[in-house]
Amino acid sequence: RSGEMAKLTQLIDNEVFRAYATYATIVLLKMMLMSLITAYFRISRKAFVNPEDTASFGKGENAKKYLRTDPCVERVRRGHLNDLENIVPFLGIGLLYALSGPELSTALLHFRIFTGARIAHTFAYLIPLPQPGRGLSWAVAYAVTISMAYKVLKTALYL
Amino acid sequence: RSGEMAKLTQLIDNEVFRAYATYATIVLLKMMLMSLITAYFRISRKAFVNPEDTASFGKGENAKKYLRTDPCVERVRRGHLNDLENIVPFLGIGLLYALSGPELSTALLHFRIFTGARIAHTFAYLIPLPQPGRGLSWAVAYAVTISMAYKVLKTALYL
Amino acid sequence: RSGEMAKLTQLIDNEVFRAYATYATIVLLKMMLMSLITAYFRISRKAFVNPEDTASFGKGENAKKYLRTDPCVERVRRGHLNDLENIVPFLGIGLLYALSGPELSTALLHFRIFTGARIAHTFAYLIPLPQPGRGLSWAVAYAVTISMAYKVLKTALYL
Numbered sequence A, B, C: 001r002s003g004e005m006a007k008l009t010q011l012i013d014n015e016v017f018r019a020y021a022t023y024a025t026i027v028l029l030k031m032m033l034m035s036l037i038t039a040y041f042r043i044s045r046k047a048f049v050n051p052e053d054t055a056s057f058g059k060g061e062n063a064k065k066y067l068r069t070d071p072c073v074e075r076v077r078r079g080h081l082n083d084l085e086n087i088v089p090f091l092g093i094g095l096l097y098a099l100s101g102p103e104l105s106t107a108l109l110h111f112r113i114f115t116g117a118r119i120a121h122t123f124a125y126l127i128p129l130p131q132p133g134r135g136l137s138w139a140v141a142y143a144v145t146i147s148m149a150y151k152v153l154k155t156a157l158y159l
Helices: A002-013 A015-044 A051-057 A071-099 A104-126 A133-156 B002-013 B015-044 B051-057 B071-098 B104-126 B133-156 C002-013 C015-044 C051-057 C071-099 C104-126 C133-156
Strands: none
Touching: A002 A015, A015 A071, A015 A104, A015 B071, A015 B133, A071 A104, A071 A133, A071 B071, A071 C015, A071 C071, A104 A133, A133 C015, B002 B015, B015 B071, B015 B104, B015 C071, B015 C133, B071 B104, B071 B133, B071 C071, B104 B133, C015 C071, C015 C104, C071 C104, C071 C133, C104 C133
C-alpha cells in the first residue's frame, strides 16, 4: 500500500501537476465565493425565491413580498453560471493538458492567464465595468482553454 | 501496454482513490436523478418550455397552454443548479485532495459528510423542509470542500 | 523529475486514457461552442440582459429596448445548461471509468456513443427537431453514463 501511495504522491509532486492543482483550486474557490455573494445580496436586499426562506419575516402577505427578483442578485447569479460554463471546461481540459507533458513555463502561463482572466471577469461583471471589459476577460480565458485543448488533442488524439 | 494498465489499476486500487471514485460517482448519480425528477414533474404537471415538447397534446392554443412554468418544476431545477454549483468544486478539489496523500480515515470522513450533506440538501429542497434545514446541509458540504481545498493548497501549492 | 514526467506520459500513452482525453475534449469544446452561439444570437437579434452590453446602441430608452429575452437566445441557453447537467457527470464518471481498466473496445463504444448522442442532442435542440429526437439523444447519453458508473462502482466500491 505504501508503494502505491508513493506513486500517487509522485503525481502531486510533479511541478506541472502541482501548478494545475493550485490554479484549479483557486479558480474553484473563486466560483464558490459566488454562492456567498448571492446569499449576501439575497439577505441584505430581502429578495428570495423559496417561500420557506422568508418564513422568519412573518406569515402571509408580509413574507410574500420578499419573494421577488432583485437586479443585483440576478447579476451575481449570471456571473456564477458563466463561471460554471467556463471553469468546467478548464477543469477537464486543464487536467488532461497537465498530463500531456507540457513545458512547465508554458503550463504556468496558461494557468495564470486563465485564472487572472476569470478573476477579472468577476470584477467586470459585479462592479460592473463598461464593455468590452467583461467580454475581453471572458474571451482571454476562452482562448487559453482552446489552446490547451489543441495541445491535448495533438498529444493524445485517439478516435 | 499491460505494464501501463497495471499502473492505472494501481491508481484505482489505492484505497483513498477508490473511496473518492465511489463517493464522486454516488453524488454524480444523485445529481443525474434531478433530471429524471424534473422530467417527471414536467410530464405529470404538464408544464413545458419547448413548443416541440407539447406537440403530442394537439395543435395551436390547445398545446400552447402547457408552455408554462410550474412551481414544483422550478424548485427541482433550482436544486439541480445548486448541485452543479457545489458538486463541480467537489469533483475537482476532491480528486486533487485524493491525490495529495491524506489519511484514509480523514478522506473517508470528508467524502461521507459531503455526500450525506448533499443528499440531505436534496430532501430539504424537494420536501421542502423549513429553514435552516436546507441552509445547514448546504453549509456543511461547502465547509467540507473548503477543508479539502486547504489540504490541496498546503500540499501542492505552486504559483 | 524526468522520471516523474515519464510516468505521467505513460498515463496519457495508455490507449483507454487517450480515448477518454480525446472524447472529453471534443464534448467540452462542443459545450464551449454554445457560448459563441448564444453571443451570436444576442448580437444578431439584439437581445441582451446586462445594461452595460447595450451602451453602444445609445442612451436611455433607445438602449433599454434591447434589454429583452429572445426565444432563440433562451433556446441556446437551455441547450447549454443541459450540456452542463450531462457533460459534468460524463467528465467525472468517465475519468474514473477510464482508470477502472475497461476493455479498449468497450471504452471506445461508451465514449463514441456518448459524444455522438450529445452532438445529436444539440442539433435536435437548436433546429429544433420534433420529439422524441431530443429526448432520445438525451436518454442515450444518460444511459451510457449510468453504464460507466456501474463499472466504476463494481471495480472501485469502497464505502
